[in-house]
Amino acid sequence: SLYTAMHRIAAARRRLPPGPTPLPLVGNLLSISRSSPHRSLARLAERYGPLMRVRLGVVEYVVASSPAIADDIYHRHNAHLASRPLFDAWWGEKHRLNSVIALPPHDVWRAQRRLAMEEVMSPRRLDALAPLRREKVRELVRRVAGHAARGEPVEVGRAAFKTFLSILSSTMVSVDLVDSDLRDVVREAAILAATPNISDFFPAIAAADVQGFRRRMGELVARGYGIFEELLARRKGGREAGEPRKDDLLDVKESNPVLDRNAIKGLITSTDELAFINISKDLMVAGTDTSSTTIEWAMAELLQNSESMQKVKDELRRVLGTRTQIEESDISHLTYLQAIIKETLRLHSSVLISYYTAEATVELQGYTISKGTNIIVNMWAIHHQPDVWVDPEKFMPERFIGKDANFFGKHPELIPFGGGRRICLGLQLAYRMVHMVFASLLFHFDWKLPEGAKKDGIDMREKFGLVLSMATPLKALATKSCNHM
Numbered sequence: 270s271l272y273t274a275m276h277r278i279a280a281a282r283r284r285l286p287p288g289p290t291p292l293p294l295v296g297n298l299l300s301i302s303r304s305s306p307h308r309s310l311a312r313l314a315e316r317y318g319p320l321m322r323v324r325l326g327v328v329e330y331v332v333a334s335s336p337a338i339a340d341d342i343y344h345r346h347n348a349h350l351a352s353r354p355l356f357d358a359w360w361g362e363k364h365r366l367n368s369v370i371a372l373p374p375h376d377v378w379r380a381q382r383r384l385a386m387e388e389v390m391s392p393r394r395l396d397a398l399a400p401l402r403r404e405k406v407r408e409l410v411r412r413v414a415g416h417a418a419r420g421e422p423v424e425v426g427r428a429a430f431k432t433f434l435s436i437l438s439s440t441m442v443s444v445d446l447v448d449s450d451l452r453d454v455v456r457e458a459a460i461l462a463a464t465p466n467i468s469d470f471f472p473a474i475a476a477a478d479v480q481g482f483r484r485r486m487g488e489l490v491a492r493g494y495g496i497f498e499e500l501l502a503r504r505k506g507g508r509e510a511g512e513p514r515k516d517d518l519l520d521v522k523e524s525n526p527v528l529d530r531n532a533i534k535g536l537i538t539s540t541d542e543l544a545f546i547n548i549s550k551d552l553m554v555a556g557t558d559t560s561s562t563t564i565e566w567a568m569a570e571l572l573q574n575s576e577s578m579q580k581v582k583d584e585l586r587r588v589l590g591t592r593t594q595i596e597e598s599d600i601s602h603l604t605y606l607q608a609i610i611k612e613t614l615r616l617h618s619s620v621l622i623s624y625y626t627a628e629a630t631v632e633l634q635g636y637t638i639s640k641g642t643n644i645i646v647n648m649w650a651i652h653h654q655p656d657v658w659v660d661p662e663k664f665m666p667e668r669f670i671g672k673d674a675n676f677f678g679k680h681p682e683l684i685p686f687g688g689g690r691r692i693c694l695g696l697q698l699a700y701r702m703v704h705m706v707f708a709s710l711l712f713h714f715d716w717k718l719p720e721g722a723k724k725d726g727i728d729m730r731e732k733f734g735l736v737l738s739m740a741t742p743l744k745a746l747a748t749k750s751c752n753h754m
């Protein structure tokens with residue numbers, strides 16, 4: 270049609286990436302499934318190429334679906350491509366002005382990342398908190414042992430979620446927030462943030478907040494703040510009553526040189542206390558579901574791959590020798606376990622898509638990406654590309670044995686933690702927690718499917734959200750293995 274022809278000509282003139290012809294108003298929204306946008310976008314990329322343009326409503330996105338382009342985004346042009354789109358729901362309670370996940374990559378964001386890197390993620394701090402994590406993992410093993418003794422199936426993802434939230438909250442604020450309201454806040458905020466919001470496709474009507482997302486997010490953020498404000502107040506009270514320091518994020522607030530230099534104080538729009546509340550909250554939101562779905566998918570795969578299950582159990586026994594507790598220092602010797610986690614994060618990446626915004630016009634593969642363009646990196650598509658991965662749909666940890674590929678940002682074909690300056694802030698902690706928890710579940714227990722599930726097989730369908738979880742939560746039966754506890 271004339272419309273299509275004009276669209277093509279206009280694109281060629283601006284050297285824009287190719288893409289499906291957008292319909293008036295809705296753009297390409299109708300080609301993208303709400304329940305699995307990562308798959309729809311991957312299918313479109315097969316047709317239009319690894320750098321394509323789609324229009325969601327009236328907003329243009331450029332979608333990257335190959336390692337080469339991811340490499341350009343994360344390395345060559347990262348200085349200009351590390352901002353995030355202005356998703357409308359993020360403005361609830363002005364969240365975007367304070368959240369490390371959403372902030373543009375400038376002063377406030379940098380100060381928050383530095384704070385988290387120094388006070389939570391530095392090797393020194395991570396080592397100092399290893400005993401706490403060990404204790405939380407032991408609690409998990411005890412809980413699972415209880416289920417095993419009673420012959421009840423374990424809801425694997427849920428059990429792991431509890432442990433991760435417990436580790437993260439104890440790390441940040443020395444309080445186990447597993448049974449607090451935070452859990453519901455995290456869950457609902459994650460769903461909300463991942464549900465298509467009409468305001469983002471049609472910014473002209475965003476003020477109307479048609480689906481009420483901004484209002485609802487505002488309420489959730491306020492509830493989240495409330496929990497942390499209460500903790501902070503309690504801590505202050507405790508300090509005045511002479512309680513010893515706990516050396517967590519709440520305490521660090523007073524001794525951190527970053528703060529002494531007023532680097533944060535002046536930058537944060539509200540108070541510096543809010544900075545701590547924010548970073549604590551964001552780390553917990555970003556760190557729990559991502560890590561626990563990884564455990565859930567990994568277990569689901571092993572329950573269907575008895576050879577891999579046997580191999581990893583043998584490896585654990587070999588590496589531990591006569592010891593009966595796994596330590597984080599064992600992880601580097603557990604090559605096959607590492608391969609399983611890599612393969613799980615490739616096949617079932619908990620985060621499927623990362624969003625960025627260009628802060629300046631750049632050239633990507635000969636195409637012009639103009640300032641303000643939103644960019645999607647479809648990690649799922651990259652992790653499932655047949656010319657990068659042999660039999661991409663198959664679970665094969667062996668593919669990583671002897672292969673130089675890790676997810677610390679140097680290998681653009683394996684990017685479950687994103688890349689560039691915005692690479693997952695919790696990567697080092699996630700690495701330790703996920704391996705420790707999974708290794709402990711496998712070392713202390715033998716696992717099998719409950720009778721019904723054995724007959725019908727595991728339901729491997731995905732549920733799309735901020736993280737990719739199993740549509741039917743995995744339940745498995747544990748029995749104590751012969752390794753002592």
Ligand code: HEM
Pocket residue numbers: 369370371382437551552553555556557559560563614618619620623624684685686687688689690691692693694695696698699703
């Ligand atoms: C298996 C577990 C995890 C996975 C797969 C994962 C994945 C990701 C991904 C893909 C991103 C986006 C990166 C980008 O835009 O380039 C991200 C960002 C982030 N992650 Fe993780 N993550 C995990 C665990 C954690 C943990 C445990 C924490 C905190 C303790 C955490 C904190 C964050 C934060 C704060 C950001 C935002 C960084 C920014 O925008 O500057 N994550 N993560």
